[in-house]
């Protein structure tokens with residue numbers, strides 16, 4: 406399928422208002438600790454992959470059945486369905502690339518009008534999270550690489566790509582895209598992105614679509 410253009414969003418604090426890893430950590434009674442570590446990682450104060458492995462280790466023992474409660478707590482960002490509908494109406498496609506988890510995004514993404522998505526996977530044994538990440542970690546470079554791969558796959562020229570994110574691990578895809586947007590973003594991301602959307606409303610992106 407070829408597309409006129411490609412919009413790639415980050416998931417946590419961009420597509421949705423939450424940080425999913427914090428919601429899963431709540432199920433292990435370690436929400437506050439993981440929230441502090443996530444905040445530091447998103448500000449770019451710690452190496453993403455190292456931080457993610459450490460935070461995921463705090464999730465050990467959470468039953469997969471608890472993901473239903475996590476999903477119920479997720480709040481989509483205002484305007485997200487307006488944005489995905491507008492992209493489709495103009496012949497574009499929507500991707501989400503996340504340092505979060507397929508276990509949640511596989512339910513969430515299609516419901517919000519997302520066409521393609523990629524995230525990390527939590528290792529599971531005997532119906533519970535083991536505390537390890539399964540496979541290669543989706544870090545800042547993996548996000549930028551995925552944007553380029555989707556563009557190539559759908560016949561979209563690099564200058565017709567838009568990347569939207571809030572965290573330090575979004576900066577490489579923001580730099581790689583034709584248009585990079587800091588959205589609901591950490592100070593470093595606001596400082597480095599070409600354009601800043603200050604209002605937490607994804608419909609604000611619609612006038613920027615090609």
Ligand SMILES: [Mg+2]
Pocket residue numbers: 415416417418419570571572
């Ligand atoms: Mg984020």
